[in-house]
Amino acid sequence: MAGFERAIATEKPIFASEFPQRERGVWHQLTWLNTDNRQTGYFKQQITIGVGSMYENILVPVLVDNEHDTHASLQAAKTLASDRAKFTIVHVMEPIPSFVLAEIPADALNRTHTEIEDAMSRMAQSLEDCETKLISGHAGRAIVDYAHDNGVDCIVVASHSPRVSDFILGSTAAWVVRNANCSVHVVR
Incomplete structure (x- = not known):
């Protein structure tokens, strides 16, 4: 992502049933702001205990x-x-x-x-x-x-x-x- 400034993840999960083309599971919307435009993508929730333990x-x-x-x-x-x-x-x-x-x-x-x-x-x-x-x-x-x-x-x-x-x-x-x-x- 050239010109990446920041990313914002929604607090509310987006479920796969809302997007039939996606596999089952919990997906979150991710919006990032580039220097030229705003783009949106989706990522699957993959949180494991201890990831933030630093x-x-x-x-x-x-x-x-x-x-x-x-x-x-x-x-x-x-x-x-x-x-x-x-x-x-x-x-x-x-x-x-x-x-x-x-x-x-x-x-x-x-x-x-x-x-x-x-x-x-x-x-x-x-x-x-x-x-x-x-x-x-x-x-x-x-x-x-x-x-x-x-x-x-x-x-x-x-x-x-x-x-x-x-x-x-x-x-x-x-x-x-x-x-x-x-x-x-x-x-x-």
């Missing part, structure tokens, strides 16, 4: 709250991992301005850190060779910096449904995708 140092950023389910991110990390993979679950706390920090009781801040660390430890039990890190900074930048500094080869980040402000400012997942020097797997 990453050895996986970072899973999480939000520790009641609104976000991290199960899908952890499952994706397991699926993408090699047999000897190392996992790191990280939560980023935005810096608290000093004038606000002065008004927060020290025990409340310590209690919050302990609750976050406990929640991450429970998440880590579902992964082998997993450590947890609580870091501070701008969420997207802190995740990308941590990945770069620690030799991470894949970041598995969850994405929420975008709000209008995300198109202007950018969500954490979008920031990570645009700025990471390693593979990024976005879970919706």
Whole structure:
């Protein structure tokens, strides 16, 4: 495919019964964009367990709250991992301005850190060779910096449904995708 730019596979399988000239099985439509035109072809689904198992140092950023389910991110990390993979679950706390920090009781801040660390430890039990890190900074930048500094080869980040402000400012997942020097797997 000369001038190949990108390929897009449909999420919905196309069954052979829809195309009598094809053999039985599940087929997927593949559309690729050339520099001159758009072409469509079909490929048969041939997925074997372990094909995507290639990453050895996986970072899973999480939000520790009641609104976000991290199960899908952890499952994706397991699926993408090699047999000897190392996992790191990280939560980023935005810096608290000093004038606000002065008004927060020290025990409340310590209690919050302990609750976050406990929640991450429970998440880590579902992964082998997993450590947890609580870091501070701008969420997207802190995740990308941590990945770069620690030799991470894949970041598995969850994405929420975008709000209008995300198109202007950018969500954490979008920031990570645009700025990471390693593979990024976005879970919706």
